[in-house]
Amino acid sequence: MDFELTEEQKQIKMSVREFAEAEISPHVMEWDEQQHFPIELKPKLAELGLMGVIFPENYGGAGMGYVEYATIIEELSRVDGSVGISVAAHNSLCSNHIYSYGTEEQKQKFLVPLAQGEHLGAWGLTEPGAGSDASGTKTTAVRSDGGWVVNGTKNFITHAIHADTCVAMAVTDRLKRSKGISAFIFEKGRKGFSPSKKENKLGLRASETASVVFEDCFIPDDNLLGQEGEGFVNAMQVLDGGRISIAALAVGIAQGAYESALRYSNERQQFGKKISEFQAIQFKLADMATKIDAARLLMYRAAYFKDNGKLVTKESSMAKLFASEISVAVCEEAIQIHGGYGYTKDYPPEKYWRDSKLCTIGEGTSEIQRIIIAREILRQA
Secondary structure, rough: OOOHHHHHHHHHHHHHHHHHHHHHHHHEEEEEEEEOOHHHHHHHHOOOOOOOOOOOHOOOOOOOHHHHHHHHHHHHHHHOOOHHHHHHHHHHHHHHHHHHHHHHHHHHHHHHHHHHHOOOOOEEOOOOOOOHHHHHOEEEEEEEEEEEEEEEEEEEEEEEOOOOEEEEEEOOOOOHHHHEEEEEEEEHHHHOOOOEEEEOOOOOOOOOOOEEHHHHHEEEEEEEOOOEEEEEHHHHHHHHHHHHHHHHHHHHHHHHHHHHHHHHHOOOOEEOEEHHHHHHHHHHHHHHHHHHHHHHHHHHHHHHHHHOOOOOOOHHHHHHHHHHHHHHHHHHHHHHHHHHHHHHHOOHHHHHHHHHHHOOOOOHHHHHHHHHHHHHHHHHH
């Protein structure tokens, strides 16, 4: 059992770190304050292969695995979780749904420009009345000549405004409940498909989150993604991989907060010495570092299993649950170590703390993760 990244993986890690520190770090607070979605980063992310990390080169991707992918999301999120979650949503959700269940024609038409970074992807499952109960989808798709007419609303959608391609779920047979939900591919500019309210969020403010609305939107049969009635089941399978990226997001945010606290503890002096010399601070730092390492190992285990073709429902939920909850705790301790300065925007911890909370909610709340884990361990008993 090898706990070391390969030399190639280490090089990927360092190249993304250098990119994040050079291209993202100088703008973090400006983007956060203004809720500016840095669409100008897209060509640079594409040049590094970060818009198609997990897809084969013949589809325009970088041909990497989930271990590399998790490392990339962690390094981006260590500097700014907003960029980390944008890259994650683009890769894990929209693009991966098309890659996993699309026809060859759909992959060529939609996946290739997504993986190459020419297009930006969004993924719509959540609705105003269907969050944790995603099977309670109200958006409908009714058969029409040569296609479907879609009506409904999705909310909390990453890239809802700027996305060129959106995968969204709609009910095609109400009587079959979760087995009557299908997935469809929507293109920007299609009549009846438009973005709506942009959310004013607590954290991850530079990641664009808004609603999308379908009003008598006609979608051709060619845009049905996967088999009719299997959209919800496929979406749950897509989330198995997506939760690895949320674990990576959480680990990266926690790592950034920990590093800021470590630096500050070696600079701040009280009672005639650095506060890092006080055992109370040392214990905090020791606990933070241990929790981050444990979360990272759970993340890498899930990524390794995913790369080796194993079912990762339990492992990805465990990684996502633990990493997201320790991320909030680590960021709070980073604020505590900074004292009063930690409560101001002059120092990094307050932003890391605000960003960390979404990790316990997005792609399945902590409560839902516990349900999934319990179901899996009882099923295997």
